Amino acid sequence: MVKVGNKVSLFSNMGKEGVVIGLVPVKLPKREYAVPVSNTWKLLIEWKDGTKTEEAISDVMRID
Secondary structure, eight states: OOOTTOEEEESSOTTOEEEEEEEEEEOOOOOSSOOOOOOEEEEEEEETTSOEEEEEGGGEEEOO
8 A cells, every 4th residue: 555655656657756644535426326436546755856746546656
């Protein structure tokens, strides 16, 4: 599981490394029927080059 403070890299660009600095909730569309749905999250990552991006949890891997 990836948490805040973990060192991560993208599956699509393994040379890019960064640190998770936050979790951003993803707003799910309202459903017409009553089925409980849990929150989905994106990771806010600060890369070594100083940029910040939001990435899906499935697109990153922990490199600790």
